[in-house]
Amino acid sequence: MNAIQPLMSSPEPRFDAASLAAHVAQRAADVRRLRGLFAPTSFGKLGLITNIDPYAEPASGSWSRLRQGAFMAGDPAGLSAQERLIMMAIAIRQAAQQPPIFTHSTARAILDLPSIGRDSHLIELAKPPGRAGRSPQARRRRTSIEPTCLKIDELLVTTIDRTIIDSARERSLESAITTADAALQREIADTGSLLAQARALPKGSRGCKMAELALCLADGRAESPLESLSRTRMFQLGLPKPELQVNFFDASGFIGRVDFFWRRLGIIGEADGRMKFRVAEGLTGAEAEERVWRAKRRDDRLLRHPDVAKIGHWDWGEALDSPVFARMMAELGVRPVRDGGWPVPDGPLPRKSRAVCL
Template identity: 80%
Template structure:
């Protein structure tokens, strides 16, 4: 290869029914794995069971109480947030007279849809019409629009579309877009269908304006929650909209695919979470040094490209704090403009869509 190839933008992912089927199957397998640690019984019956000579399960001292009449093998503190929510959902499901429909944060956990910010610790489920009552460690969500259920193993959750839309209606803009980006990237949702469903909500429905904005801004080319957060910070701060996932080549071949590129400015931006530069566990310090060297060489090649003037990097700590992020962008050479080119709906933007100082 003797010449520099043109820059190559990456196409947006498209909805794939096979991808949706595979994703639900993978999540069902995870629910089954965690359900294997669950014991729906009282402590007295559990003690009798573990005393039987034929018992070959966990050590009796290894059981932990989840809620009344529900135990798990092991320590819940050793589970991550997503796994704990799924375990609690299993416990609520087993105690219910009829299968509950899990919604919002619980549905996101079961469906493995990321968000930004702290998820509710209570198990969220739809409140059946005309029914009342309480259940410990749960929050019943009223809804004016009857949700449709999706079976993930034995658990019933709101559909992918409904879970994304519910998040978009009540979470922060950066969190809502992170959830939508992930669904689009995995090809388990369709951008046009999501937006059409939001626009079909009853006039004045709570959170519909924020949801419409979030789905207008969603883009499945974002490859991580940090990239989604960074892009929404750029929007909130009035910065020009970048191109996503542009591939660069030189005379030696492929250089890399960058997170953000402002073509007119000749500036590349990279959202660098720890995962991007993680060295496989057990490798030596020399391997870590080699990974850092490769990253530097990549930047050097990008800077020699005729379309590139500058390359900048930032991390989670900088992207989360808007007043820090605007300084990072300013030093990189990306500053607010009057018309940023962002795809936004007609009319005034929701008040809460702007960045809050942190």
């Protein structure tokens, strides 16, 4: 047996019906939990249905107004941005005569699909053909393609596939790839099916080429939005495509799995920066020291591996800033090439696909 075992790349996750069912069940449970905080009533009647005086000074158990005729127990500021969107979607659903179909950023929140960049604070819902009307705190999205639906508790949302494709058609490339990566990593979507749907979009429709590109580049081996962002930056900068989630071994056994590896260059990339060395709250000084020491020893063992020449670490700030990321990668030894080996669709790429400030 060789002293150094061969490197192995983790296989890309595949769609699993049980994973999808479990994900939908978990999302329904989270919506039900939030619905338990909701009260559809007027301000004057609120005191009649609770033991709380709505006119009293705010205290624990007080109620907050979401919109006309809709209150929630507690302070919305205590909720995450995702939970606030879901609460408002519940309020709009309660007031609607016909159940609305939630789309885009609202669907992503309900389905717990991450993105990069600022999401709309408005509730986004499909505008049925031929139906007029407006709704406060909501944005009606016109669509030429009838949305397919998924029921999460009492909320109708666009399916996971449709939500990913809608996001890919109008969000930035890094955001679209992040959303798709997360669904693939959780095994709740299938690359082939997503690509087929993107390629079936009407020719010339808005964002169809960007959606196809994002889904060609999506990879379920990405384990965090930062990894997805980093890989998008590498593509945009014309860098060679790295291998993802490569396992390293030495004579003592398993060293660790790295985020990115350029085998020909012998370079490892880790999308974590200082987070890998962050000390969790509650640890004793000795425990904290041991955790940091283990992380350092891991890097030391990797650098002693015959296939490794350098290791680079970066964080969110560096990955978000394209010029900084480009300089950091150049200093590491990863530079632009003519053909980076990225899977891209036929024909010219969308104009915005390489829109980075250099």
